[in-house]
Amino acid sequence: MENTEKNPRGIATAASQAAVDVGRASTLQKNAAIHAMAAKLAERQGELVSANRCDLEAARASDLPEKLAARLGFGKAKISARIEALGRIKALPDPVGAAHGTKLRPNGLAVTRVRVPLGVILMIYEARPHVTVNAGAFCMKAGNAAILRGGSEAAQCNGILGEMWHESLEEADLPAEAIQVISGSHEDVAELLHMEDLIDLVIPRGGRGLVETVTKESLIPVLKHSAGVCHVYLDEGADLDQATRIVLDSKCLMPEVCNAMETLLVCERLEPHLPQVADALQAHGVTIRGCQRTTAAVPYAEPATDEDWRTEYLDMIVSVRVVEDVDEGIEHINRYGSHHTDVIVTESRSRARRFVREVDSAVVLVNASTMFCDGASLGMGAEIGISTDKLHARGPMGLNELTSYKFVIEGNGQVMGAPEDWRRGLTP
Amino acid sequence: MENTEKNPRGIATAASQAAVDVGRASTLQKNAAIHAMAAKLAERQGELVSANRCDLEAARASDLPEKLAARLGFGKAKISARIEALGRIKALPDPVGAAHGTKLRPNGLAVTRVRVPLGVILMIYEARPHVTVNAGAFCMKAGNAAILRGGSEAAQCNGILGEMWHESLEEADLPAEAIQVISGSHEDVAELLHMEDLIDLVIPRGGRGLVETVTKESLIPVLKHSAGVCHVYLDEGADLDQATRIVLDSKCLMPEVCNAMETLLVCERLEPHLPQVADALQAHGVTIRGCQRTTAAVPYAEPATDEDWRTEYLDMIVSVRVVEDVDEGIEHINRYGSHHTDVIVTESRSRARRFVREVDSAVVLVNASTMFCDGASLGMGAEIGISTDKLHARGPMGLNELTSYKFVIEGNGQVMGAPEDWRRGLTP
Numbered sequence: 001m002e003n004t005e006k007n008p009r010g011i012a013t014a015a016s017q018a019a020v021d022v023g024r025a026s027t028l029q030k031n032a033a034i035h036a037m038a039a040k041l042a043e044r045q046g047e048l049v050s051a052n053r054c055d056l057e058a059a060r061a062s063d064l065p066e067k068l069a070a071r072l073g074f075g076k077a078k079i080s081a082r083i084e085a086l087g088r089i090k091a092l093p094d095p096v097g098a099a100h101g102t103k104l105r106p107n108g109l110a111v112t113r114v115r116v117p118l119g120v121i122l123m124i125y126e127a128r129p130h131v132t133v134n135a136g137a138f139c140m141k142a143g144n145a146a147i148l149r150g151g152s153e154a155a156q157c158n159g160i161l162g163e164m165w166h167e168s169l170e171e172a173d174l175p176a177e178a179i180q181v182i183s184g185s186h187e188d189v190a191e192l193l194h195m196e197d198l199i200d201l202v203i204p205r206g207g208r209g210l211v212e213t214v215t216k217e218s219l220i221p222v223l224k225h226s227a228g229v230c231h232v233y234l235d236e237g238a239d240l241d242q243a244t245r246i247v248l249d250s251k252c253l254m255p256e257v258c259n260a261m262e263t264l265l266v267c268e269r270l271e272p273h274l275p276q277v278a279d280a281l282q283a284h285g286v287t288i289r290g291c292q293r294t295t296a297a298v299p300y301a302e303p304a305t306d307e308d309w310r311t312e313y314l315d316m317i318v319s320v321r322v323v324e325d326v327d328e329g330i331e332h333i334n335r336y337g338s339h340h341t342d343v344i345v346t347e348s349r350s351r352a353r354r355f356v357r358e359v360d361s362a363v364v365l366v367n368a369s370t371m372f373c374d375g376a377s378l379g380m381g382a383e384i385g386i387s388t389d390k391l392h393a394r395g396p397m398g399l400n401e402l403t404s405y406k407f408v409i410e411g412n413g414q415v416m417g418a419p420e421d422w423r424r425g426l427t428p
Numbered sequence: 429m430e431n432t433e434k435n436p437r438g439i440a441t442a443a444s445q446a447a448v449d450v451g452r453a454s455t456l457q458k459n460a461a462i463h464a465m466a467a468k469l470a471e472r473q474g475e476l477v478s479a480n481r482c483d484l485e486a487a488r489a490s491d492l493p494e495k496l497a498a499r500l501g502f503g504k505a506k507i508s509a510r511i512e513a514l515g516r517i518k519a520l521p522d523p524v525g526a527a528h529g530t531k532l533r534p535n536g537l538a539v540t541r542v543r544v545p546l547g548v549i550l551m552i553y554e555a556r557p558h559v560t561v562n563a564g565a566f567c568m569k570a571g572n573a574a575i576l577r578g579g580s581e582a583a584q585c586n587g588i589l590g591e592m593w594h595e596s597l598e599e600a601d602l603p604a605e606a607i608q609v610i611s612g613s614h615e616d617v618a619e620l621l622h623m624e625d626l627i628d629l630v631i632p633r634g635g636r637g638l639v640e641t642v643t644k645e646s647l648i649p650v651l652k653h654s655a656g657v658c659h660v661y662l663d664e665g666a667d668l669d670q671a672t673r674i675v676l677d678s679k680c681l682m683p684e685v686c687n688a689m690e691t692l693l694v695c696e697r698l699e700p701h702l703p704q705v706a707d708a709l710q711a712h713g714v715t716i717r718g719c720q721r722t723t724a725a726v727p728y729a730e731p732a733t734d735e736d737w738r739t740e741y742l743d744m745i746v747s748v749r750v751v752e753d754v755d756e757g758i759e760h761i762n763r764y765g766s767h768h769t770d771v772i773v774t775e776s777r778s779r780a781r782r783f784v785r786e787v788d789s790a791v792v793l794v795n796a797s798t799m800f801c802d803g804a805s806l807g808m809g810a811e812i813g814i815s816t817d818k819l820h821a822r823g824p825m826g827l828n829e830l831t832s833y834k835f836v837i838e839g840n841g842q843v844m845g846a847p848e849d850w851r852r853g854l855t856p
Contacts, residue, residue, distance in 0.1 A: 024785070103807050118818055200819070223819075248847075248850045249845055249850065284851065358452070361834065363834065367842075368537055368841070368843075369842065372844065378531075379533060391546070391629060391651075394834065404822050406792060407806060408792055409800055411796030412795050414796040415681075415799070417680075422676045422680035423680070423712065423713075
């Protein structure tokens with residue numbers, strides 16, 4: 001048994017069998033497993049903190065980039081946050097079995113769309129042990145089996161979290177294989193990505209390299225959680241205080257997340273006020289890379305290259321460009337952006353409307369910070385990630401986005417043809 | 429210009445530019461193009477019929493399988509049916525811009541999910557010139573640009589239909605490249621399947637070989653319209669007259685379509701009545717291949733092999749198996765079926781419920797013919813095809829299934845952090 005669990009086909013087969021049971025499990029059972037996991041996080045907190053310390057030491061010894069190491073942290077505060085998050089996921093309504101209103105057709109057939117689980121979800125991510133907690137709970141609550149492949153940097157911590165899921169599921173009388181935390185080699189992962197007969201969806205979450213490799217390799221449908229090159233466009237006549245607040249929040253609150261602002265676009269009519277906004281950014285420690293007009297107006301701005309407009313810094317850096325008007329702003333965003341999250345700050349109703357319609361992004365905001373691109377802010381309770389794809393799910397993904405549906409049709413003997421039509425087969 | 433239209437990148441680039449305009453076009457404009465196309469089908473009917481005659485002759489000369497040749501027909505009756513179908517598509521509500529109820533969040537943000545087009549859709553299909561009419565109208569009405577690659581068997585007919593779309597779009601002041609009917613080589617198609625930067629979705633529609641090749645080759649997301657191995661399960665205590673009607677309609681009305689019944693499963697308690705159902709099938713010209721118990725009860729039944737349970741005959745053939753009970757029936761369907769369309773005929777409420785929950789298919793029916801797996805029957809007005817995938821769309825696909833969505837968030841200066849939080853970047 002232990003042997004089969006270690007090889008990729010064994011893992012996927014076990015997941016696929018577990019998916020049948022977890023797909024039919026009651027909400028109470030699934031919630032019981034989430035509850036047990038939360039209890040274990042509290043009980044074994046000390047063990048997790050020291051495992052995380054080992055991971056961090058190993059990471060520093062092997063020269064892991066500081067940014068990745070920062071995401072690897074799983075101390076007391078992060079563990080408490082996870083316990084709270086599990087409480088929120090437990091409280092979310094179960095999407096499985098939800099019926100989207102029955103339509104009675106003229107012939108008497110009753111047609112209902114019913115939500116069903118997707119099946120087996122393979123999640124591939126870097127660092128961030130908290131994903132092991134979150135994604136497991138999310139996939140399972142939506143009735144799916146999850147295969148979670150975290151980065152080798154988080155091996156110790158993920159190992160313990162995997163054990164804890166195993167026990168939590170068993171305590172709730174669910175198959176332990178409904179959430180498998182694995183640490184296979186790149187070859188093993190490549191093998192999994194070819195098992196379209198057993199796995200229904202792959203979600204890669206991490207840097208551009210990871211996402212591209214997975215997309216190329218996979219025969220299974222992929223939901224990309226790719227880079228966020230997010231913009232704030234300051235329109236002519238924008239309220240400057242409001243604009244500055246939104247710019248600072250979008251850049252400085254959490255510069256390391258995918259929905260942080262990377263490029264600030266300023267309408268040329270606002271150019272006289274550009275130094276004021278730039279000063280506020282600089283005062284908060286942000287480095288500015290600007291177009292020619294920006295460097296002319298802001299002495300400490302470095303010149304930006306064409307590459308800067310496409311760059312996700314995830315850092316206290318911002319690129320700044322002066323544009324003629326909202327049209328040039330929209331064009332810049334659709335051309336250089338990553339269709340993730342973009343903001344217009346404006347007092348004009350017609351330009352707000354144009355921006356919202358024409359910017360081709362998952363989340364488009366008027367007079368609000370990019371930080372609100374997040375499942376909790378949008379009323380989904382929590383999120384498993386932010387899709388940069390258009391198919392199936394776009395933007396923050398909640399429980400519903402981890403399900404599919406089936407059509408259920410109830411009749412009392414309806415047929416489409418008349419008996420004389422059933423002879424058609426006889427006359428080719 | 430003509431040259432760029434012929435090479436794959438030129439085609440995809442033109443489609444991607446046209447998608448921007450058609451995505452922003454009004455419903456009236458899109459309906460005008462559909463109306464113009466319907467008028468042209470009527471006007472140039474004679475020309476289409478003789479082009480189709482050429483295609484048919486060439487097909488017969490090159491020994492095209494008779495089944496494929498049958499689908500190639502595009503005579504007066506089929507053209508009239510297309511004109512009617514265009515009228516129905518024109519009458520459907522435009523999905524683009526539809527808002528799914530605005531939620532006001534506690535912080536005053538107004539969050540709305542708004543439907544948007546997918547972008548560029550590449551459709552690859554065999555024979556059937558009617559798809560060139562239908563799919564073009566469907567994709568365009570949902571605000572997308574379409575690249576339609578029909579089979580070489582239908583080259584003459586598709587060429588004229590392509591010209592007609594070109595003219596119809598121009599008459600409606602829409603870019604002619606919003607619907608491009610192409611006839612490129614397999615190498616050209618392979619090139620298109622690698623342009624994930626320009627094309628948003630691929631829909632292959634045809635035999636298993638076509639669908640598998642496209643799925644393997646494509647870097648673009650694929651929505652498979654694959655085989656239909658559909659079942660009718662006759663439960664103990666089923667009304668025999670009703671059961672026979674449903675079986676005959678599911679098999680004999682249109683044996684060539686993907687939702688025709690291919691396997692009949694009979695509960696062993698109904699075994700004494702099996703000859704009666706088999707006789708009705710035989711009387712309508714259906715060949716029966718059965719399990720051992722079937723061949724014992726029905727003298728003219730041929731023995732079925734394991735391969736038969738997985739076969740989509742698309743013909744006047746049915747495989748028949750006696751199963752112990754509903755559980756064995758469900759197991760057979762989930763194991764051998766193609767997760768397409770399956771029926772239970774029963775008077776038992778509890779077994780109907782179990783069948784509906786546990787059969788993992790896009791469409792599950794109780795006491796009705798498999799023929800009702802169809803967009804019009806389900807109230808979608810019409811359909812562009814039937815997805816056998818779970819992601820994005822499952823079962824019959826209407827206009828909504830050819831769209832994505834974006835989140836639109838309107839605020840009045842909301843930020844997430846307090847000013848002291850914006851200093852975080854300063855203290856790593």
